[in-house]
Amino acid sequence: MKNHYCVIMSGGIGSRFWPASRSSYPKQFLDFFGTGRSLIQQTFDRIKKIVPVENIFVVTNQRYNELTLEQLPELKPEQILLEPCRRNTAPCIAYAAHHIHAINPNASMVVAPSDHLILKEDEFLNSLSNGLDFVSKHDVLLTLGIKPNRPETGYGYIQASHQSLDGFTKVKAFTEKPNLELAKVFLESGDFYW
Structure with a gap:
């Protein structure tokens, strides 16, 4: 598990869920389901069951740095990777992969959006765990x-x-x-x- 990492992508501005979600407080930071946990908190809670907390990183932009640290107090500031500019998914993943590779060249990395609803959490986590095991043995990219x-x-x-x-x-x-x-x-x- 020490080589398992996760990147939570959290740079979106939440424009599709206006007016509940605004650029100053986008959807990943909202509690849409009345659980007392925002979408990003639910994602973090889910991922930390299979990835050590110290190996979880959030990619976001400067605007959401403080909000991310406030909502995810288990993370250290250095676990928040601030994008120099918003360029969507591929550059976000490349930026995080470069950072993680510098820390651990043997890392296997899960990329997770910060705003997904996962209803069958046990099945999802089992799939992620199996996927992490698979990519650690084979030199491949894997998508669910x-x-x-x-x-x-x-x-x-x-x-x-x-x-x-x-x-x-x-x-x-x-x-x-x-x-x-x-x-x-x-x-x-x-x-x-x-």
Whole structure:
């Protein structure tokens, strides 16, 4: 477990949930479900069950540094990685991966959005643990996907190949936010995941 790390992406400004979410206090810092815990706190609580707290990092921007430390008091300031500018997912992950690799070249890293609702937490954590074990033995990237239940144009799709290794299926292709017609084809094929 000492080589297991997690990056929680928390740079979003929450514009889709306006007016509840505002750029000064975006959705990841809100308690949407009346649990007494914000989305980022729920993500942190979930991840620390399988990753040591000292190996959890949050990538956000300067504007949310204090709010992140306030909501996640178990983290040290050096565990908050401040993006020099917002550039979306890939640069955020690259920035965090570079930082973690400098600390531990043998690290296996989970990347988690700060604002996901996970209903089947035990299954999710089991999948993450299995994934971390797999990538620590194989030099691969791994992504989790869920079977779509409707054609959706707002999500990216992962096409599974028919090749597998130790129970994990290789990815054939990624398609980012297809049009409705293509999303219907993906759903009907049964080969695609979100």
